[in-house]
Amino acid sequence: SQTIHQWPATLVQPVGSPLSLECTVEGTSNPNLYWYRQAAGRGLQLLFYSVGIGQISSEVPQNLSASRPQDRQFILSSKKLLLSDSGFYLCAWSAGTTGSPLHFGNGTRLTVT
């Protein structure tokens, strides 16, 4: 069966520090991969998605970047965090076929101080 791992679960970082959140998927190949951010009391905002190695699409211009160095690995990064980067970040995968649902990781709560 397919599983998705996301870490760390919680992170507190000072303003201006770098960020690296990692997500890996097991049990499937060539998944679509996604990074979402969830602000308090709001829905999910798509940040990045990837349909293959090295293929990254950005939905929202911001202080963050994403990379997909391997088929089942998706990394969310920042060179210098801003206070506004605080939030709950969710990684997800889908089979990539029409109508296939997203399967989410457990999320990372990021607090920028």
Place this chain on the structure above:
Amino acid sequence: AQTVTQSQPEMSVQEAETVTLSCTYDTSESDYYLFWYKQPPSRQMILVIRQEAYKQQNATENRFSVNFQKAAKSFSLKISDSQLGDAAMYFCARTGANNLFFGTGTRLTVIP
């Protein structure tokens, strides 16, 4: 704008009773998919049910069922025989190109 609207920020239901969560959406596509996700206090997003827009039959998963009205672009979730474990945020979502568009969620409280 292609949006998903959940007009009920909070709902409550008595244990063992039935509750319906509302969702409307906007789309210019003729073929798409709709989802309900549950987010318990653990914050993990869990798929509850999926509906294919070209199928008129409403999807059902155990105690969860939907009322899909394509012409009205409405996709409500009915939870029957509510249980304490149903307490969570519920998000409605619609497929877009390589993406899901989510509503802002409805917080469901189950009263013992």
